[in-house]
Amino acid sequence: MANQNDSFIDEVTEDLRRDRLFAAMRRYGWIVIALIVALVAASAWREYARSRAEAQAQAFGDALLAAQEQSDAAARAEALTVIDPLGGAGRTALRDLLAAGAQTDAGQSAEAAERLTASAAAAGDDRVMQHLAQLKTVMLQGSAMEPAARDAALATLSAPGAPFELLALEQKVVALVDAGRPDDAIALIGQIRQKDGLTEALRRRLSDMLITLGAEPEPSADVPGDVGATLVPD
Secondary structure (H helix, E strand, O other), X not given: OHHHHHHHHXXXXXXXXXXXXXXXXXXXXXXXXXXXXXXXXXXXXXXXXXXXXXXXXXXXXXXXXXXXXXXXXXHHHHHHHOOOOOOOXXXXXXXXXXXXXXXXXXXXXXXXXXXXXXXXXXXXXXXXXXHHHHHHHHHHHHHHOOHHHHHXXXXXXXXXXXXXXXXXXHHHHHHHHHOOOHHHHHHHHHHHHOOOOOOHHHHHHXXXXXXXXXXXXXXXXXXXXXXXOEEOOO
């Protein structure tokens, strides 16, 4: 008899558990379903966004290549200018840099300067693209640039650790020459030559500037085949 009572109690307890489970499912089941739907939707959206980004990058790259195939500089500049960067700040900066280069080749210096300014602004937090656009602006305008603005730009671009520090220092030499300060230019060239990371092309350009400034090139003990500088007496 006791066994029958125990069995009956177990069945009742099991029924109660089942009823409570069904009640909980009816009450909270929609939350579980909503979570599953949200997870599936999020996964689908990530895949869609990734595919869309890849497609946009491919379309942008194809447009750049097609524009670059234009043999005429003016036509190439026009083709680059109208390319849609598809909302990418980096792509906008790159497009404007290439367009400015084509405009420079086409003799459209004023348009190129405007384009480079726009490129620097479009680069946003991309320090490399921003500095590259600013450096190209300084190189393009040269002595025509307002001296204070030129000096301020080069001070930023030639700061230690800047992406194009050495090239900006080279432009500082050019600015000193334009300002009629050859001795300071020669001294700066000497400082640049002591820095790490100089390319052979930059070494040669610095050597050529030394000769132009009237400095007598002489071998440098620390760099084989390099030249130093000694002022030639007047």
